[in-house]
Amino acid sequence: MAYAAKGDHGVDWSKYQGANGIFGYPDDKFAIIQMGGTTTGWNLYDQWTYGSQVSSAIAQGKRAHTYIWWQNVTTTQQADRVLDYFLPKIQTPKASNGNPGSIVALDVESGGQNTQVILYACEKIERAGFTAVVYGYKNYLQNNTNLKAISDRYPLWMAQYPDYSVRRYPNYNYFPSWDNIGIFQFTSTYIAGGLDGNVDLNGITDNGYTNGNSQKPKTETPATEQGKQIHKDTHNYTVKPNDSWWAIANRYGMEMNALAQLNGKTINDVIHPGQVIRVADKGEGQSVSNKVNTTPAQPKPVQPANNTQYYTVRYNDSFWSIANKYGMNMYTLAANNGLSINSVIYPGQRLKVSGNVQVTQKVHYVKYGETLSGIAAQLGTTVSHLQAVNGIRNINLIYPNQRLTV
Template sequence: MQKMKMIKRGAASVAIALLLLPFTGTAHAATVKHYGVDWSKYQGNNGKWGYDRDDFSISQIGGYYNGSFIDQATYGTQVANTIALNKRAHTYIYAQFSGTAQADQMLDYYLPKVQTPKGSIVALDVESGSPDLASVEYALKRVQDAGYTAVLYGYKGFLVNHLGTAGLQEIAGQYPLWLAEYPSMSITTEPNYNYFPSFDNVQIFQFTSTYVAGGLDGNVDFTGITENGYKNGNAQKPVTNTQATTTGKQLHQDTHNYTVKSGDTLSAIASRYGMTVNALVALNGIQNANLIYPGQVLRVADSGAGSTVTKKATTPITSTGTQAYTVRYGDTLSGIASRYGTSTSTLASINGISNPNWIYPGQVLTVSGGSSTRAYTVRAGDTLSGIASRLGTSWTSLKAKNGISNANLIYPGQKLYY
């Protein structure tokens, strides 16, 4: 979450802690616990995972600070990347507010921007400011009425101090709680129930802010609430589709499993499947590009030498007026802009992109321009200068038109426009 706190408390047995976990709403008793993570902008455009078992993320859409808004530019791509990895995506709002007027201002702004499906979690992160019981209940009801699973996140001590024990109990009788409490700042991979913040209707326990080295919030879902919003908990079957979930599903469908063999390197695998190393790292949530191992299963693109997908013949792409362009692996905004005869700033403005360095495969951009553009698919052994000579252009023109920063780095399957 936005703030890292360590709260100590007396021991509570595992048995007692688990007995204090009634559930309400649409969540159902889980046969196994779900582990997952929550992200803000600090986890980057594609998020950060702890372990292979993690099957959900909860991303911050933005923050509200008593009248001020701070959007999280990473939100949409984090949601899409989660779905692409066949994991379930949810949402939270950092909510520092007081009074129903501020609750309305916050939710009028953020609810229309939610990119996770109806039924999914939209949590209010209430951990600062001076919240009051009436406005917190009002805000949770608005989230619920909008069709989402309304959840209250926070630290038990803070919530009790501001809402009162009876007030928090009243909320817990209507809405699930997601409570945080950490025994230490040491790396913690499993919940320590001696530090469980016992209360009614705690459905998600954030048990550490140091899930892995370097810091990451680790969470456990006891009841299956993180399956909400997805048919039978299937990440590829959201109850409703959004731009981010559609992008994520497309990325997932356009990839397949590859099992790492002895001697493989990430760069070689990426080249084989027409991907950049960065795209392969992002798609698989890899923390260290130098650490892969035989038997590891990676998602790779359905292109390149290892694919059974039939490639389409290269055909000219004509841009006349305004049209849609789907971002491919290796694309840059500057390269796309050059291809369509416009500027990076114009393309960013048309598509509401706040950071021109953050676009992702499958993203649909509105483009405009009047020139005809043809595409060439890079083959093994190609060089940029050789391609340029073959196409009757210069390598510098190809480099500029395709937003290539290093002329020596092109890969099989990459499309070059000229």
């Protein structure tokens, strides 16, 4: 089994690592897997490899986590569109019984960004039962976000490479020093031909798994169930002299390609004496081969409880103020009532809402001549707090009518 510890190594995958992914070394313990993402903030794309890679990682005794490509998402409406699409499709485990869920990272490395929207998205990921993490390169994040505001609230997965030589272990002379880095991606050439290598600095890749055991996810999905079943029906085999994929597959009643895929390889990869691979238990060869060749189903969406609430519109209410009170998106609120946000609402009108009433945030609109320090003193808070929650990098750059959340 792959039990977690500070210092565990792992990889990250997208479609370029194929249906079953590729591990760099036998002692790798985790894989962080791209499920899809957006390049415009409105378009959405899936990675066809996501479910099978999650299953493959679990089958090989590794912990599986998730990431989403996050480019040009600069409004909460875009964030809602992206996350409302992807969150129900996540195949790695959720939080359970007060224990944190698996990592869902936002891959923030290009395009337009908005710190407040990143924080909003991370909060939404956490509410959905996952561990929110932000990935990126230090220089890019510093130049395009308020990185301190992000790292004050959420862990980072930070990348920095000294060169592009094959690198088995991190060179900490090139560590991108910053607060709250949970994972360090130290190379893009973990093996010849290219593969990202990562090190877990504080055990964050345990999240979602009981004691870091890949075979004990906190919650089940079709992919984790399939991976667990494959792992249960297989065992370790040490390659002997003169072995081949065909010979081993034939010995254990497996299809040769399925045997290679089970181990994150192809039949063109050379195996060598002493190498440890997974093979089917006696009598399970065809069953394991079939599972390896089957794409896991999508998770079934959780059906919300029938707890629809209604709200009676009051004087000076708006879609925005009502949606904010109930933790909703104002576009969703309007649509759920057969309206658009350009529709007129009036006192006494009854609107269908969902969620629980939230404590209303204080909001301040900047007046001409005000300073951030003066506003902080007036509202009983600090300049650093206002900077963090509003994504303000330069305290001297605020403007009249700017909306500040307190």
